[in-house]
Amino acid sequence: MKIASIFAVGLIGFCGAASLALAEDAHTIFAPGDIKWVEAPKVLPAGAQAAVLFGNPTKKGLFALRLKVPSGYAIPPHTHPGYEVVTILSGTAKFGMGKTADRSATKALAAGSFFALPPGTAHFVYFDDETVLQINTNGPWGIKYVNPADDPQKSQ
Template structure:
């Protein structure tokens, strides 16, 4: 199983690197963000409330590669969902518990500690639990989207308390 994950990861990284802009496209655009300077704001409305996000490179809404950091608080969860394009995730700090399949099952998750790397092929249902504050980095090709297995889990379908 781990060998299959490694093969999938290598293929995904190769695909992302081949789609990355050439060095000439970056002339005069050198950028450095130190950890304390990363501009976290509320995560997109497609994710459950409570997380923060920072776009480090590119634009997730447009064609092309982008890099986004997500800061998930302790107790945060992302219900089962899929993405139409590969998603490469690196755990920067904390710990993510990643599960596969259309139903969230804490008993079948794999723990990804800080420094871990994961790639999720397009269309594979997965979910995540965060027992401690965790920062993860998502590298992917835009436009990025998230499709929840159960539409009731989609925060965009939630009715605000004042509207009930």
Template sequence: MAGNTSIRSPRGLDINGRCLAMAALLTASPFTLAVTPYNGEGHIMVTPSDLEWGPVGSMAPGAQISIIEGDLAKEEPFTMRLKLPADYVIAPHIHPAYERVTVLSGTFHFAHGKEVDRDKASALPEGSVAIMSPGDPMFGYTEEEVVIQLHGTGPWGIEYLNPEDDPRN
């Protein structure tokens, strides 16, 4: 972000100053991706079998991540996938940048809110898209295994509204 732009979380915290630290914590998980380079200049082509999955240090156990492109700690485009097991809950949280989610498989239940309220969640079946603004609190849950793809521009991170929900604490 350039200039004096400042994003504030619902609790009034300045997100900009924390972006890099949050992204570093998010990327502290042991995950990698081995992609066979495509011969075309600047192109990335990945098949599902190319993806390598690993745990997500910033999410409750069970979630897995695969980075397709980008460094989440840098101001650059990124694309990642999250694989969430059945009966998984993503506690209320915020992000420092727009979150753009596409549901690739399963049904992801997603909502804006400071508390998990399943009655407020929208069931997003395969092919659905959700776009959430920076600093807006959100939560999600699954009833079956779900794979979602997120893309945007980093640095990327996650801040839980309740610090007790943060597995890094």
């Protein structure tokens, strides 16, 4: 569970500042203007913003997390310890499968697209335009880079 604990440390401040529903049975409603974006956890490449809409990604249980990434953003090949369930809300994600990033082997997923991957499935993603995506799944959420040198936390 090293991945989860590393991610948890990165998310402690993030969850405290983000819009967060503390109780699993809380009545939660967000209009787009109500969402509070903060710097994404350091486990992701710099430049992304995030907002927790429901739950807590560092703990066991359901959560909803949005990521807003700038034009030119990329996430190198990586895996997750649990299911990755994602909907593209705006922009386009260029999604690829495998342990080696290959831009020519990606599939463009426009707003409204969805994907779900089993735990441990290696994948990568590029963004040519600002894009917002939403992860709805069970925590604890984490990320493990195929190449440890790609982990942004290693360069800090």
